[in-house]
Every structure is written in structure tokens, then in C-alpha cells.
Amino acid sequence: MTGQQAEKLGYLGLGMMGFPMAHRLLNAGYNVAVWNRSAGKAAELVEAGATLEAHPGEVAAATSILFICVTDASAVEEIVFGRDGLAAVPGAGKLVVDFSSIHPDAARDIAARLKAANGMGWIDAPVSGGTKGAEEGTLAVMAGGEAADIERVRPYVLAMARRLTHMGPTGAGQTTKLCNQVIVGCAMAVLAEATRLAVNAGIDAGRLPEALTGGFADSIPLQLFVPRMVQGIHSPPLGHIATMLKDLDTVADVARSTSSPVPMATLAGQLFRLAKSLRGADADALEIYKLSASHIG
Structure with missing residues (x-):
């Protein structure tokens, strides 16, 4: 060869x-x-x-x-x-x-x-x-x-x-991944919020992916994350809370050095920091959904 x-x-x-x-x-x-x-x-x-x-x-x-x-x-x-x-x-x-x-x-x-x-x-x-x-x-x-x-x-x-x-x-790949994590981290937080709203309002949250397919809210995260949130599927984890938090903290650092406003990613980072304290560093990142439950167990 x-x-x-x-x-x-x-x-x-x-x-x-x-x-x-x-x-x-x-x-x-x-x-x-x-x-x-x-x-x-x-x-x-x-x-x-x-x-x-x-x-x-x-x-x-x-x-x-x-x-x-x-x-x-x-x-x-x-x-x-x-x-x-x-x-x-x-x-x-x-x-x-x-x-x-x-x-x-x-x-x-x-x-x-x-x-x-x-x-x-x-x-x-x-x-x-x-x-x-x-x-x-x-x-x-x-x-x-x-x-x-x-x-x-x-x-x-x-x-x-x-x-x-x-x-x-060199370094451009890592910077691109940070952009990816801004989108994914915020998507996890927003999908958790939408799913909890559906549950609390009495509709079938498990049908959100089907109902929103093809619309502006459709996405791979919607189709993949929401069913796992609703059904409580967290093993094996799609990713650890600590990993997402590490990346969002890096986003914040690069944002400071480049004078880039990242208010949504900063809020998502704080939510994952709270999730880490409540669920543990090695918990599935999608357990961010549990932060909005009436009780944490």
C-alpha cells in the first residue's frame, strides 16, 4: 500500500x-x-x-x-x-x-x-x-x-x-466548538423550559417533537433532547454536566478577551452550575430539566 x-x-x-x-x-x-x-x-x-x-x-x-x-x-x-x-x-x-x-x-x-x-x-x-x-x-x-x-x-x-x-x-477549531456550545448549551436550557411549560400546562410534552417537526422550532436537539427529558432517560448520558459547564466557562473567558457580549450563554452557564451543585458533575447534562421541577429528587 x-x-x-x-x-x-x-x-x-x-x-x-x-x-x-x-x-x-x-x-x-x-x-x-x-x-x-x-x-x-x-x-x-x-x-x-x-x-x-x-x-x-x-x-x-x-x-x-x-x-x-x-x-x-x-x-x-x-x-x-x-x-x-x-x-x-x-x-x-x-x-x-x-x-x-x-x-x-x-x-x-x-x-x-x-x-x-x-x-x-x-x-x-x-x-x-x-x-x-x-x-x-x-x-x-x-x-x-x-x-x-x-x-x-x-x-x-x-x-x-x-x-x-x-x-x-491552530485554535480555530476550538473557537468554532465554543460557538457550537453556545448554541447547544442554550438549546438545552430553552428546551427544558419549554418542556416544563408543556407539562405544567397539562399537554403531552412527549409530542412536542412531532408537533413542531418542520416548523421554525424544529431541530436535532428538539428531536433528541425532549423525549429524554420527558421520559427521564439519563443513562448513558449524552454528555456530562461538568463538560458543558467547562465549555460555557471557556466561552465566557473568550468572550471577555474579545469584548463579545454573551448574555444567553452566561445564563445557561449559571443554570448548569446550579445543576452541577444539585445533580453532580457526572450527571447527564439534560438533567438541567429537573431544575424546574416542583421538587428536586
Whole structure:
């Protein structure tokens, strides 16, 4: 095999999103080395043909394109610059694609430091679509980095996603994800409000998606979130409260630095902060609906 088909792939971080994404690469027939802080999570992937490595540096040494999907910037830092991290091995010609959602400044900083350390390239490529999108390969990926690098990884990313859009230089993908989270976070809060109004007014809230299909209020969040709110389906979670709050707090920080008014996102952030205190950091983000209940239980 020649060209792009000869690339060996690595996947670091096998959580709610990373596991199904790595599985899709294997199902597409790619050679994939994996690592996860808890090695047991990789067992099913190893059975499907993945190679389990002991630490991130081993994955980097064995592959040419590495995908990362972890919870926050500190976890990315540890993978890249920690003991036996990516920076510890020769990196010329290798590329990192970071699917994690982190601050744009952190993405630019990590990319520059890694490039200086060993020549490894960086693409920030956060995703939208949740665990369902990861399982079905329908994710939207928004990327920042060099155009040639993004074209190099495109066929592999599209084994895991429906769309990959180059948004600009390093950090642009993360900024685009923040725009996404403004919309999604506010949508969750507004749909919770509309659903509670329907329930309290005595109509069948479960039929809202059907009733509003095709109208201006129709959307993927309406169709996906409202039934889960009404039926109390929160396991497995579509996303954790702490994750949404982290992203909305980052929105607020970038908004301050760019003099951008974000009153709706700020209110949504405060609602998720309240939900975190009442439901817990690891609760499903859609439990924001429970804030408007007559009792919290």
C-alpha cells in the first residue's frame, strides 16, 4: 500500500467518545494502536484488532497520525508532555489530531511547544454530535491547523465523522466548538423550559417533537433532547454536566478577551452550575430539566 493508505494510526483516550471512534477506525480496516489510562477499557478494541501500547510515547513511536480524545487541557498536557508522553519521541512527519474540547489558547500553546520539542504537527479538531454521533459516524468535526495536514487526515477522520471543516489556523477549531456550545448549551436550557411549560400546562410534552417537526422550532436537539427529558432517560448520558459547564466557562473567558457580549450563554452557564451543585458533575447534562421541577429528587 502507498500514500495515505499506508498511515498507521494511534488513538489515545477511550472514553465515551474515544472508544466508539477508535472502533470505527478498526471497522474501516485501519491499523490502530491504542492507549488509555485504564487499560481495561481497551480489551474489546484489542479483540477487534487494535494493538495496546503501555504509554502514549509508545503509540507515537509506532504510528504516524495520532488521535486524542480526553476530558480537558490538563489531560492533553499529560499525554503530550508527561512522562513517556508524545514529546519524548521523534516527531518529524507525525501529526496529532486532538478531538478534545479545550481553550483555544491552550491548543495554540500545546501545538507550539510540541512543534518546538520534536517537530510533531498539531490539528485541533473538536467534535459535535455526542456519543450517538460517535457510534454512528455522524459527528461534525471543526478543525484548526495547516490545510495540507487536514487533507492528510481527512480520510481517517471521515471514517469516524460525517463532516470535517477546516476553520482556520491552530485554535480555530476550538473557537468554532465554543460557538457550537453556545448554541447547544442554550438549546438545552430553552428546551427544558419549554418542556416544563408543556407539562405544567397539562399537554403531552412527549409530542412536542412531532408537533413542531418542520416548523421554525424544529431541530436535532428538539428531536433528541425532549423525549429524554420527558421520559427521564439519563443513562448513558449524552454528555456530562461538568463538560458543558467547562465549555460555557471557556466561552465566557473568550468572550471577555474579545469584548463579545454573551448574555444567553452566561445564563445557561449559571443554570448548569446550579445543576452541577444539585445533580453532580457526572450527571447527564439534560438533567438541567429537573431544575424546574416542583421538587428536586
